Amino acid sequence: MIRFFASKLLRAFATILFVVTFAFLVLRVSGDPALLIMGAEAPPDAIAAFRAAWGLDEPLWRQYLSYFAAIANGDLGYSMRDRRPALGLVLDRLPDTLRLMLPALAVKILIGVPAGIYAALHRDTWIDRTTMAFSVLGYSVPNFVLGLMLVLLFAVNLRWLPSGGAETWLHTILPIVVLGTAGAGILARFTRSTMLEILGQPYIRTATAKGVPWFRVVSWHALPNAAIPTVTVIGFMIGSLIAGAVVTESVFSWPGIGRQLVVAVANRDVAVVQVILLFVAGSMVVSNLAVDFLYGWLDPRVRTTRGKEG
């Protein structure tokens, strides 16, 4: 078990190191932060002063080493644009990001999973076809299209809800609906197909033939076995909680980390980008670990295999 964890952590660390290095090089080679932050009309002397102040006139390798030396000392750097600690800037956005993303995740799961199960249990009926039609519609309509349509309907025409912003709970409704719709559609599709596969297994037929009540067959024998692919997808969704709503945040003027990432990349504000990438990579690693644990809990065969490996 310890070896299992150690190898996972080592792999996660290597991934983060690669992501951070790659991002540093790409961002620094493809654009000059001084020119991007100060603007094309800024006097050249001012741009030179900016470069000197932020060490951008140093060779790239030295900037890279300085950056990692600072990280080793717990200093994740300062935003060149905001002139404040990058970590603090990102943490400031975290509550608003989670205020949107956690309810959206709940919507995805609470609608997508039951809808998929229900469709599978009514295979080839109008219920199945209608559910799947909505599911396909949900994940195939781009977020910005759905977002703008909802704004047009509920904000501009009916004036029931605000068109954007993040001040009250009313502001969260439309973005949560947009984010939830696409995710619910994906989960419904996954859940339905895995449920259908499980429902066709011999042990389900056996249980049914033994006279086990249908509700118990579904909830006790089918659902846990069908859950593994769904849990994997939910794991990815949790991993993308931090910066996975760039488009929706832009449409609804939501001050989340996704939008912060876009602005930071456009300005080549390296420290901010790196902190966000660390958060994203960290959340991915944690969610994958959690999913690994869930596999073991849901499926005893996984536990057994791991035990033998360990």
Added chain:
Amino acid sequence: MTGISRRIVTASTLAAPFVVCTPGALAQTDRRPMLVVAVPELPPTLEPAMELSNVGTRITYSVFDTLIRRDFLGSPDGGGSALRPHLAESWERESARALVVRLRRGVRFHNDDELTSEDVAFTFAEGRLWGAKPSIPEGPAYFGTLEAVETLDRYTVRFRTRVPDVLLEHRLASWASWIVNARAYRTLGMDGFGQAPVGTGPFRAKRLLRDQLYEFEAFDAYWMGRPTARGVQFRAVPQLASRIAGLSAGEFDIATNIPPDQIQTIERVRDLDARSVVLANSHLLVFDERGPAMGDKRVRKALSLAIDRKLLVDGLWLGRAVVPPSHNYPEFGDMFLPGRKLAYDPDRARQLLREAGYRGEPIVYRAAPNYYTRSLDAGQVLVEMWKAVGINASLQVVENFSQMQGPGQQVGQWSNSTRFPDPLGALWVSWGPAGGPQRRKEWTSVAGFNDAGRALESETDPARRRALFTRMLDAWEDECPGTILYQPLETYGVKKRVSWRPYSFYFMDLRPDNLSFA
């Protein structure tokens, strides 16, 4: 019981006037509207000289005041250049290098400090806006001529310059010259002050939520009178469609950065107006003489002569952008040179190409798609115009200016603002020795231009100044290191009940004399 009731009644009666007069109670009875402005982006700091972008100045302009006020609305196009007393009630020239300014008395900062000469001296101090290492990197571009700022008494300041500076009064009315509260600035430091700004303007900071909302409340002790709105909110709404939707839904009073193709959309809504102003800014092309085939000025001139600017303006800007008569603007006043124009002459362009021995070498126009409004559309049209005169032109989309100005640049995009209504504040600032093209060696055949410009810097006689500007502009047009396309339009979507006029800069003036509600 009766006794307690009596005491309560008596106490309540005595306390009532005080309770009613508390700020909270006043706020509840304040019937002035809250002005809500949707903007694409909020600035990272409200230190007024630090954030000189359109994003920053549209907010800081109503938080801070300048000593002298440029009367933009004195001209119907919102680009007036007459100077009026503001925080300074008067000013006079002691000499070509010295200006004495007398402050208005009784002006209060948002923290209730009185404005004094100490605040002015601090604002223009060496080390902040000028000197060897100023804390404001762009400061020297505006106040690099300063030599000293001396407080003569509590309300009088003398500005001394190293050389005769005919633009000093204009400098004090424009960019980077907003007066800050010295005590607050010293206490908070530059970065802290940027998050808690203290000025003398009509609105003071109340709530700053980065990338979300900056809220200001009316500063009722404002020296020009009580603000007409009880507050103003600048909301970050990055998507154009969302700004227009919020405006249509009645959530915003003003939405900025509306492109020309959305003007009709806004005007179709019954209670909305689209208010446009031609900016004191020109979109240009830079011809990098180091680029292949670009060393011959005849090729550069041919590129300029092949451009039908009227077609661009009609096609992309609904005919509302303006083609200026070269790098020469009417707001220069006496320095404006009448009778000039940017020629469109494809035959002459072909002839120049023949004379230059141009043999179809590729000429690439690098354009960043999202920096200037409609620049990519303009680029596609330009390439076709160049092809029409025989230039082997193509368009390369790049992400940013670093990539544009990288090795091999031939034609790039840029814009020039008229920072002060004078050639020294426009052509010379952008194309002179301190400007980008000369510093980056994109333009090196500069002798005639620089000689005239340097002479103009210290010349005070109006006739000689005009002659020097003529020489400078002739040299620029003859060498053709770039060319102007047009002055773009800035459009605001505004509720009809809001009486407010935009300026030819991005400044949003929300003072009582330019903001009222029907």
